[in-house]
Amino acid sequence: xxRIVNNESLELPTWGLIVTIYGLWVALxxxxxxxxxxxxxxxxxxxxxxYGNLQHEILHNHPTSSELFNSLFAxxxxxxxxxxxxxxxxxxxxxxSRTLAEPGEDAESYYFMPQDWQQMNxxxxxxMVANNTLAGRMxxxxxxxxxxxxxxxxxxLKRGDxxxxxxxxxxxxxxxxxxxxxxxxxxxxWWFYLFGIAYPGVSLALVRSFAEHQPSVSAGHxxxxxxxxxxxxxxxxxxxxxxxxHDNPGTCWYLxxxxxxxxxxDILRSNGGYLFNGYGDLFRRFLIKPKDIPVYPN
Numbered sequence: 141x142x143r144i145v146n147n148e149s150l151e152l153p154t155w156g157l158i159v160t161i162y163g164l165w166v167a168l169x170x171x172x173x174x175x176x177x178x179x180x181x182x183x184x185x186x187x188x189x190x191y192g193n194l195q196h197e198i199l200h201n202h203p204t205s206s207e208l209f210n211s212l213f214a215x216x217x218x219x220x221x222x223x224x225x226x227x228x229x230x231x232x233x234x235x236x237s238r239t240l241a242e243p244g245e246d247a248e249s250y251y252f253m254p255q256d257w258q259q260m261n262x263x264x265x266x267x268m269v270a271n272n273t274l275a276g277r278m279x280x281x282x283x284x285x286x287x288x289x290x291x292x293x294x295x296x297l298k299r300g301d302x303x304x305x306x307x308x309x310x311x312x313x314x315x316x317x318x319x320x321x322x323x324x325x326x327x328x329x330w331w332f333y334l335f336g337i338a339y340p341g342v343s344l345a346l347v348r349s350f351a352e353h354q355p356s357v358s359a360g361h362x363x364x365x366x367x368x369x370x371x372x373x374x375x376x377x378x379x380x381x382x383x384x385x386h387d388n389p390g391t392c393w394y395l396x397x398x399x400x401x402x403x404x405x406d407i408l409r410s411n412g413g414y415l416f417n418g419y420g421d422l423f424r425r426f427l428i429k430p431k432d433i434p435v436y437p438n
Contacts, residue, residue, distance in 0.1 A: 151204075152284050157197075161190055161194055169326045173327045179219045181337060184333075186341070186343040186344065187218070188344070192341070192342070193377045202290070225304065230248070234248045249353075257435045270430075270433050271431060272433070273427065273429060273430050274423055277343075277346050281431055285346070291382065304412075319333060352364055353382075361411055361412030363414065365408065366381070366412060366418065366421075367416070368419055372418070380419075381396050
C-alpha cells in the first residue's frame with residue numbers, strides 16, 4: 141500500500157517555483173532584444189512547457205486552499221492555445237474517469253473507438269498513427285490538440301452551451317495584451333512568439349503525456365512510470381511518476397518522488413510494470429515508430 145503523505149501548509153517549494161518561473165519569463169522578455177534567436181527560442185520553449193506543468197499543479201489546488209487565488213498565477217497565456225478554465229475542468233474530468241484512455245470516458249484520450257476509426261479517411265488515419273510516434277507528437281501534436289480543442293468548443297456553442305464563453309473572452313484579451321506587450325517592449329512579433337516559443341513549448345510538454353496512459357484489461361495497468369533524470373523530473377514537476385500522481389492527486393509535486401522511492405516495488409507491481417527507464421528510453425523506442433495504433437480495443 142502507498143503511504144499517505146500530508147501536504148505542507150505553506151508549500152514553500154511551490155511558491156519558490158512560481159517566483160522562479162515568472163522571474164525567468166520577465167528576464168527572457170527583458171533580454172530578448174539583445175539575445176540571438178537560438179537562445180530565445182529554447183529558453184522560451186522550456187519556460188512554456190514548465191509553466192504548463194505549473195498550471196497543472198495549480199489546478200490541483202496548490203499552493204493554497206483558495207481556487208480563485210491560485211488561479212491568478214495560472215491565467216497568463218504563455219502557451220497561447222488553451223484557456224486555463226477549460227484545462228482545469230477537462231483535466232479534473234480526466235481524474236474522474238473510470239477507464240483511463242477510453243474515448244468518450246477519458247477527456248484526455250488519444251484513442252478512437254473502432255467504428256470511428258473505420259469511418260476516417262486514410263490521410264487522417266495516417267496522421268493519427270504518426271501522432272503516436274514521438275517525432276509526430278512533437279511536430280503535429282500541438283496543431284492536433286489545438287484543432288481538437290477548437291472543434292470541441294464549436295460543437296459546444298452549436299448546441300447552445302455558452303458556459304465557457306466568458307473565459308474565452310478573458311483568454312483572448314490576455315493573449316492580445318501579452319502579444320502587444322511583447323511587440324512594443326521586447327520587439328518580438330506575434331508570429332515569432334507563436335512559432336518560436338509557444339508551439340515548441342507545447343511540443344515539449346506533449347513529451348510528458350505521450351505514454352502516460354495505455355489501454356489495458358486491468359485498470360491499474362493503464363498509467364505509466366517514467367524514471368526520468370533531474371531535468372525532465374523538474375520540467376514535469378515529477379508528473380513523470382504518473383501513477384503516483386493519480387493515486388495521490390492532491391499531493392504536492394515535490395513529495396511525489398519520496399512516495400515513489402519508498403514504495404517503488406509495490407507501485408510497479410500495481411501498475412503491471414508499465415515502466416520506462418527515462419525519456420531517452422522513450423525516444424529510442426518510439427521516435428519514428430508508433431507506440432501503438434490509436435484504436436481502443438474492444
